[in-house]
Amino acid sequence: MQSNQTFADVFRARGVSRRDFLKFCSLTSVYLGLSPSMVPNIVQAMENKPRTPVIWLHGLECTCCSESFIRSSHPSIEDLLFNMISLDYDDLLSAAAGHQLEDQRRKIMKEYKGKYILAVEGNASTKDDGVYCMVGGDSFLNTLKETAADAAAIIAWGSCASFGCVQNADPNPTGAAPVSDIIKNKPIVKVPGCPPISEVMTGVITHFHTFGTLPDLDRLGRPKAFYNTRIHDKCYRRAFFDAGMFVPSFDDEATRKGWCLYKMGCKGPTTYNSCSKIQWNGGTSFPIGSGHPCIGCSEPHFWDRGPFYQRLAEVPFLGSDSNADKIGVIAVGAAAAGAAAHAAVTAVKKAKADKDNTDKA
Amino acid sequence: MGRIIEEIYVWRLPVRLYHWINALCMVTLFVTGMYIAAPLLSPPLGEAVWYKGMAWWRYMHFVFAFIFIANFLFRLYWALFGGDKYARFGGFRPWSPSWWGTPFKEQVAAYLFLRSDEPNYVGHNPVAALAHFLFIFCGSTFMIFSGLAMYGENNPAGFSETLFGWMIPLFGGSYTLHFIHHLGAWMLPIYVIMHLYAVVRHDVVDRTSVTSSIITGYKHKVEEEPV
Ligand code: HEM
Ligand code: SF4
Ligand code: SF4
Numbered sequence: 001m002q003s004n005q006t007f008a009d010v011f012r013a014r015g016v017s018r019r020d021f022l023k024f025c026s027l028t029s030v031y032l033g034l035s036p037s038m039v040p041n042i043v044q045a046m047e048n049k050p051r052t053p054v055i056w057l058h059g060l061e062c063t064c065c066s067e068s069f070i071r072s073s074h075p076s077i078e079d080l081l082f083n084m085i086s087l088d089y090d091d092l093l094s095a096a097a098g099h100q101l102e103d104q105r106r107k108i109m110k111e112y113k114g115k116y117i118l119a120v121e122g123n124a125s126t127k128d129d130g131v132y133c134m135v136g137g138d139s140f141l142n143t144l145k146e147t148a149a150d151a152a153a154i155i156a157w158g159s160c161a162s163f164g165c166v167q168n169a170d171p172n173p174t175g176a177a178p179v180s181d182i183i184k185n186k187p188i189v190k191v192p193g194c195p196p197i198s199e200v201m202t203g204v205i206t207h208f209h210t211f212g213t214l215p216d217l218d219r220l221g222r223p224k225a226f227y228n229t230r231i232h233d234k235c236y237r238r239a240f241f242d243a244g245m246f247v248p249s250f251d252d253e254a255t256r257k258g259w260c261l262y263k264m265g266c267k268g269p270t271t272y273n274s275c276s277k278i279q280w281n282g283g284t285s286f287p288i289g290s291g292h293p294c295i296g297c298s299e300p301h302f303w304d305r306g307p308f309y310q311r312l313a314e315v316p317f318l319g320s321d322s323n324a325d326k327i328g329v330i331a332v333g334a335a336a337a338g339a340a341a342h343a344a345v346t347a348v349k350k351a352k353a354d355k356d357n358t359d360k361a
Numbered sequence: 362m363g364r365i366i367e368e369i370y371v372w373r374l375p376v377r378l379y380h381w382i383n384a385l386c387m388v389t390l391f392v393t394g395m396y397i398a399a400p401l402l403s404p405p406l407g408e409a410v411w412y413k414g415m416a417w418w419r420y421m422h423f424v425f426a427f428i429f430i431a432n433f434l435f436r437l438y439w440a441l442f443g444g445d446k447y448a449r450f451g452g453f454r455p456w457s458p459s460w461w462g463t464p465f466k467e468q469v470a471a472y473l474f475l476r477s478d479e480p481n482y483v484g485h486n487p488v489a490a491l492a493h494f495l496f497i498f499c500g501s502t503f504m505i506f507s508g509l510a511m512y513g514e515n516n517p518a519g520f521s522e523t524l525f526g527w528m529i530p531l532f533g534g535s536y537t538l539h540f541i542h543h544l545g546a547w548m549l550p551i552y553v554i555m556h557l558y559a560v561v562r563h564d565v566v567d568r569t570s571v572t573s574s575i576i577t578g579y580k581h582k583v584e585e586e587p588v
Contacts, residue, residue: 244414270535328547339558
């Protein structure tokens with residue numbers, strides 16, 4: 001596969017009709033939230049622009065992002081896209097291995113200096129010089145810095161690369177840090193989720209390829225097209241939420257009726273992602289659709305905001321697990337006890353002063 | 362009770378109105394907010410389309426939130442431009458070391474029973490001023506900013522999100538902001554306990570009718586009680 005072929009060349013070589021190609025472009029524009037007038041731009045880019053070289057690195061991670069990515073479920077479209085990306089280096093998927101592969105990475109870094117996209121899955125251990133994640137004989141921390149230096153932009157795949165995920169959950173023994181903590185001088189797109197939805201992943205790449213720029217990002221560095229609304233805002237169970245019809249426990253009649261999972265700890269009201277819009281596995285379903293509350297997998301530090309099946313997070317307070325209400329009640333109790341003690345002293349003092357006055361009189 | 366020797370008009374009508382509207386809003390916000398966090402009532406029977414069980418509580422939270430905000434802004438206006446000598450912030454200068462000097466120390470000492478007599482103030486004493494600054498000014502500002510940031514969440518790029526959305530990354534995400542807003546709600550009962558206690562105590566100790574002053578507006582100076 002030549003890396004300077006255009007997408008359209010590859011589509012043609014694979015026997016995809018022009019009609020299917022245009023369908024792909026329109027669908028992509030819909031996923032990206034672009035207006036129909038932008039479809040020609042996508043077609044134009046896909047036909048004329050040489051494919052964008054991508055180096056895909058794997059750090060501390062579970063590979064769920066890659067698993068999601070390769071499971072795009074419209075085979076005629078997403079699978080093709082997967083084959084079409086000029087994925088020049090991916091230590092997980094490459095046939096080559098060892099020095100051969102590392103040489104390939106350096107070659108691309110030189111050949112496409114300042115032009116390639118660095119896609120990072122997972123994050124880097126920063127403690128003890130990064131020894132807790134060694135890839136290809138070097139620490140991932142070093143490889144990441146080295147490869148990022150000449151990249152045009154970085155895509156941080158998944159919650160690990162974006163925010164840290166389980167690796168940097170308390171107490172974070174390996175000093176795991178998200179990409180944005182390590183690389184400061186490159187544009188970074190965060191595509192959080194554990195894993196992110198495959199159409200979101202392909203959409204971000206298509207946007208970069210089409211416009212040569214990163215998509216519009218929100219305040220946390222996520223593409224607005226996919227992350228600017230919450231699960232809760234588009235959830236089909238929202239009517240039950242507004243009506244106050246909640247599932248009280250999993251083995252309940254209300255569960256069968258599909259009521260709102262808020263009381264089961266649903267983090268949908270605080271989670272920005274596309275699950276309730278695009279859904280998973282080609283629109284088959286999404287967690288809430290299958291009766292499970294959202295655990296907020298695309299939000300920063302969601303592992304430390306648990307338990308998953310409780311609305312109110314437990315936090316360490318005075319050496320034990322507590323929540324906002326327990327802390328509040330303790331503080332109110334302390335204030336009440338303080339006031340009572342103060343009142344008692346005041347009363348004693350006043351009685352004494354009154355007595356002194358009487359004695360004087 | 363000793364004879365009243367002086368009657369001072371301390372809390373003018375706007376201040377008293379502010380006080381009671383604020384009290385009503387805060388209690389309502391606390392109750393509705395806690396309900397939002399833990400909706401306790403049993404679900405209604407029948408189809409969801411007929412009911413607004415949760416929506417109503419949230420709606421009430423927002424209605425009182427906006428009254429609360431307007432009232433708060435009014436109080437700021439009154440302090441700055443009302444020309445009301447007991448309602449302005451003029452005397453409150455925590456950045457200057459002299460503010461923490463003798464009057465503040467005397468008041469703290471009195472509260473800690475380190476002095477036998479109590480300094481007397483017509484308006485707020487320095488410790489009360491500090492407590493109000495922390496709980497009412499900073500506390501309300503925080504609840505308003507965090508509240509408006511969450512309020513904007515369902516309408517990205519809307520008014521509230523544009524102006525207050527920066528609170529979300531500042532507190533490390535939407536969930537944390539909800540959590541801190543929830544934790545912040547507990548400032549209210551703590552403040553109420555301290556406030557009511559201090560007011561009643563001052564009434565008993567200094568007999569300045571501070572409790573009724575927030576209804577009538579008048580504080581009194583009373584003759585030393587003959588015993
Ligand atoms: C004294 C002031 C206030 C108190 C005591 C209070 C209390 C609360 C509490 C306890 C919650 C539940 C949080 C949770 O666990 O999810 C809440 C939610 C909320 N509050 Fe407040 N609040 C106050 C002021 C405000 C203000 C000024 C606004 C501005 C609009 C506001 C907007 C909200 C919003 C948007 C929510 C989230 C509702 C939802 O998740 O459905 N609050 N409040
Ligand atoms: S199930 Fe979760 S996301 Fe859906 S309406 Fe209920 S709380 Fe919101
Ligand atoms: S519904 Fe929530 S927890 Fe589930 S995949 Fe989507 S964002 Fe993650």
